[in-house]
Amino acid sequence: MSLLKLNKATIRFGGLVAVNEVSFDLEKGDLFGLIGPNGAGKTTCFNLITGVYTPTSGEIVFQGKQIQGTPSNRIASLGIARTFQNIRLFPALSVLENVVVGGFLRHKTGLFSALAYLPNSIKETTRLKDEAYHLLEILDLEDVADTRSADLPYGKQRRLEIARAMATQPELLLLDEPAAGMNPQESEDLMRTVRKLRDEHGKTVLLIEHDMKFVMNLCEKIFVLDHGEQIAYGGPSEVRNDPKVIAAYLGEAV
């Protein structure tokens, strides 16, 4: 059984068909790339999967359950976490607090024990913070744990987004342009980190990326979208040489 299955997922905004009958399968442990020119509908795909939008037609199946139309917060607790293309951290919160928010969906104590500051609530807070700190170590952010997240340099903000998504302990991690704006050294490091998340932490990763070097080196399967439709699917070398992909990126020969 595949982990995530899109079956003819379609969404229309008025007359515009942003995503048109897109179908693909993700197996557990995949490193799956979603690429395409600007406006191809990649982020819209993410928004469909994470419940920001409900597909006009088609279905999205995660671990055997249909999830289209489920609210975002429910989808997060089912095990799909995401990062955002235009970074969306909680700017006034510290780096550690940002990650604790991600871990909070696994809280067990009630609101009352927090309001009364009961021991189980304090214990849980300590536990969530410890877990968050551990994630910061994995992503090399432990030295800035107490910094306000808005004060972080750009590359670290991107990594913090991944740490925060990881804190929800997802099965599937959606990364929306994780390497955008990074210098070659940083994106090299990021590539290693993403691979580590898959190899050592057993996450399945679906990522959108414009940096071709990044995608081709990292992803084992690549799905190419253009104008909301599938134009190619396969391994890096197949996709790279596909005439339709070349046409979509470079324009067709006249």
Place this chain on the structure above:
Amino acid sequence: MKYWVVRIASIALALFACYGIDMMSAGWNSYSQRIFALVGLYVTLAVSLNLINGITGQFSIGHAAFYQVGAYLSGYISVTFYDKMGVHGLPWLFLMMFAGAAGAAVAGLVVGLPSLRLRGDYLAIVTMGFGEIIRIIVENTDKIGGSYGLNVQPKFLHVGVIWLLAIVCIAVCRNLLKTAHGLPFLAVREDEIASSAMGVNVTSTKVTAFVLGSAFAGAAGALLAHYEGFITPTTFAMDTSFIILTMVVLGGTGSITGSAISAALLAYLPEYLRTLQNADGTPLAVTGSSVMAALLTVAVAVGAIRAVINMPGASAQKRTLYILGAILASGLVKIIFQIALLQVPYLAKLHIEAGQLRMVIFAVSLVVIMLIRPQGIFAHHEFSWSWVKKVLFRKEGPKTAVAS
């Protein structure tokens, strides 16, 4: 073990302090006692509105409505049922406080569920509208006194209970921020889409904050009704909502400390001005020239301070020094303006009682704070013992990660 010792000690201390307040204020004249009671109520109102506006980031400007719901509900219950029930004295007051809180919480839920899906100014308009609806309903319901007001019997002149509520309100908000449970509230304020992608149920978080804040306002209303013994709809008009909002904004939205301190100041200051007297015992009055000169001086001083703040490349110490200089210099500026303005016959003859200036002071202080420090006096900061240690001994206290 240490936890329980600290816990029990602090609860005992709070109760003892409230008992002390009650005993102490019982000996005061009714005027100062009433001011002290009102200050306590405003602290509760501001801190509870801060939970909605500052911590969860939902801009509500109808807080007086929940205050009113609590006051009228508990007042009406007292008038109708007090004689028929076996409960008397303080237990009845506590019972009424819970009734007021419950009534306001239900009102908060009814308003919150549909309207908290709205954002920013839309939510503000809905809460404002709700405030007016409640006031007009009360004004036109004869059973609860209509616009004449409601006589609440029995009266309880216990300032200690009012302050106990304020302390509980502050403690509850602080506890929330100290545990991980507070983070979803802050996260919703910071970014709703990101919080919901992280599994935070945005709507229920907002509604929780709204209901909790309303409940405290309702409890405060119940205490007001039973302290004053008489309530009218004008007490809960829109300007009350705005005064509470001003307290939150001035103190620094999101800061419990800020809300509490600015509530205490803004509730006390106008009354203090009213008590000022001339040597002959008449209320203190100032000339129009003096008021005008003060306003102009404030304008000049604010301009100067802003210039210092925006000065490129100055060290913090230099800035502080310049700002202090500007404040001292403005004393001189005020004298010069006053001498000049005394030449204007109309202003020189105009006499304004200090007590009448309260609204002017409200407005001016709000404008000044927004110009000089738009994030409020305390911004997001909270009072903490480690901070006191840091200031007093110049040492790093233990860093708390959650309470921001």
